[in-house]
Amino acid sequence: MSPIGSGVFKPEEGTRALPEPVKQIFLPPAATAAPPPQYGDVDALCHLDRMYVRIKKELFSKPGDAWQYLKIGTCAVNEDTADHYYFLYYLKGCGIKYEEKEDYSTFSNTLTYKPPSTGPILRELPFSVNVRCKYYKHFYAYARGYHPDLKAGTVFAELSLYSQFTLRPYDDKWEPLKPSDSFTIGKPMYFAVKVPPTNCAERTYINQCFITPTSDANANPRYTVVDNNGCMVDSKASTSSKFIPHADKTTLRFSIGAFVFRDSAVLPTGGWALYLHCEIIEGPVTPSPSLKSCTYDKGTKKWTELYDNTASVCSCCEATCPSAVPADSRKMVSSDPWKLGMPSEQRIEKAAVVPDLTEADYSVDGFEKY
Known part of the structure; x- marks a missing residue:
């Protein structure tokens, strides 16, 4: 007989408190309620x-x-x-x-x-x-365990400044978008163009921007979001597409309403990968019809400049704006790819x-x- 059975269950006269081991057998603790089920999308x-x-x-x-x-x-x-x-x-x-x-x-x-x-x-x-x-x-039920052997280490990589400008996707808190993150169809996608601190730039402008499904800037299909030397043409189609002010005018922030190309509407594993290609230029703080950042306001049905209320610099967005840089000297900058998926995709x-x-x-x- 076990140690519990040899003593606590022995008959005797009178009464005494129930021994603790016996309490645990006959009066087990109340079972805790199961947590409510979690439902998905x-x-x-x-x-x-x-x-x-x-x-x-x-x-x-x-x-x-x-x-x-x-x-x-x-x-x-x-x-x-x-x-x-x-x-x-x-x-x-x-x-x-x-x-x-x-x-x-x-x-x-x-x-x-x-x-x-x-x-x-x-x-x-x-x-x-x-x-x-x-x-x-x-x-039936079975269990299997696997414990990986983790090895720590240090990886050294050489950094190089491959371009005068950087063009990157960001989240809604303006943190660089992680490879595991993605934008959601119909919601804003955020981007920023930055100039290295060593440059003596006054303000950064975009002449044109377009999105492709591959890293090749000459690929098709493509969708133009900025054109005509600084007009956010996609702001006429989506209120999510606009230039966004920033304290440092050498950094140009903007958002684009997320979309997918119609010919690739079937969701691939891991979502879509898209690329943004922009023609970027440095210029003076004061905008002009050639150098500007204009967004279309659907409420007022007017074009507005990011930092200057002078409407005249944006008036050419409905026509043809003059160019400040010869076509053969313009440089296209491409972003890293980002993923695009539907809400709660995983x-x-x-x-x-x-x-x-x-x-x-x-x-x-x-x-x-x-």
């Missing part, structure tokens, strides 16, 4: 004869209209709340596919979003998501899979039970 809920799918409205730039372009297989949205769109359908409709495996069975379908497009670019991203209900025939890319659930399991806030 696209959720699937499976029952014996139906599939419920919901998607967050915040994923869309125009959430009130997105339902028109959403489908699960061949079926349309048939329920919505302030925060979600819902598809509530039985497993025998909407073009659902059944597949029988040795250990499980699946019912799968595809959630698609196909907004309308105009022109060569898209600022609302189409996507498709595989949605699956998976029912296991056998249940979570949406994952197929929504839910194993065999009971009615208690699918009684989730926001889902209608049949």
